Amino acid sequence: MALCEQKTQLSAEEHMLLDHQVCFPLYSASNAVVRTYRPLLDKLDLTYAQYLVMMVLWENDGISVKDIGARLHLDSGTLTPLLKRLEGKGLVERGRSEQDERVRVLKLTEEGTGLKKEALQVPAQMKCKIQLDLDELITLKKLCEKIVATL
Amino acid sequence: MALCEQKTQLSAEEHMLLDHQVCFPLYSASNAVVRTYRPLLDKLDLTYAQYLVMMVLWENDGISVKDIGARLHLDSGTLTPLLKRLEGKGLVERGRSEQDERVRVLKLTEEGTGLKKEALQVPAQMKCKIQLDLDELITLKKLCEKIVATL
DNA sequence: GACAAGTATATTGTGTGCAATTTATTTTAT
DNA sequence: ATAAAATAAATTGCACACAATATACTTGTC
Secondary structure, eight states, X not given: XXXXXXXXXXXXXXXXXXXXXXXXXXXXXXXXXXXXXXXXXXXXXXXXXXXHHHHHHXXXXXXXHHHHHHHHTOOHHHHHHHHHHHHHTTSEEEEEOSSOTTSEEEEEOHHHHHHHHHHTTHHHHHHHHHOOOHHHHHHHHHHHHHHHHHO | OBOOSSSSOOOHHHHTSGGGBXXXXXXXXXXXXXXXXXXXXXTTTOOHHHHHHHHHHHHSTTOBHHHHHHHHTOOHHHXXXXXXXXXXXXXXXXXXXXXXXXXEEEEEOHHHHHHHHHHTTHHHHHHHHHOOOHHHHHHHHHHHHHHHHHO
């Protein structure tokens, strides 16, 4: 999506210029961030999406696919195979709720719980690489959260 | 990556909380934006990545895969199959440079050039959906560009 | 209590992203 | 002039994202 910064109005033509787009930098920044996480998370044998799921479970062990999806804005088409991979690595167990046989309940294994210790290093390493001031980070976070809440 | 907003310092433990992460909202916002583009771009029979490539070509017809990749921060592993799909839709021709047989040169077809007309509607539709003020958009754009430039 | 409607996952299929490798061509060094 | 290094794309393989659909279970409704 495009914006005008200098002039009062841009033509539809000008809005199409890549340099006037807002969504493109957002998309590029997200790609760049995930790419930057990769070498850090390789040491934990996790992808970024898997790392997010593990963070959710470290905070809230034993929750359902639906709840993980609600927290991460991801659906079962993404989560089901991802969770099977985490199970394959021995980090989670994919059980069923006793009250409701439909819901799959994710429980951290001992190894899954233990992995948190190494993961604690990651945020500081990323902060170091990103090189934004605290106020910039806060602004960015709020704007992104606003977009997610709106869309 | 995590930040602290209220307290002077957060523990490594607290940095792991999803609500303290900055990269997660960025990632979610990018996903949300691409998801929001989808119904708009469906009318043009383009994905978001394909739309970005078309924008590059509308600005700079006849450039190479490498130059498109430099502009969009994407590599040949992403672009080669994408460009084949654009060729399949009759929007581009995948030629070769005469000076250097290694470089593939992308030329818009008449249909590819013509598609720009419909695409001109898209930025305004997205702006409408995103619901951010101009200054917020500018701030977000600059912060994302800073991240991309740093990483 | 059957049966329709709703809900939670799973599956399928398409299109990215990207690391790693390969292939083809060009440039450089000797 | 030729072998080595460099460069541009293409290929391969893996893991997302997500729309669309299917499957299995649960909850109303009558």
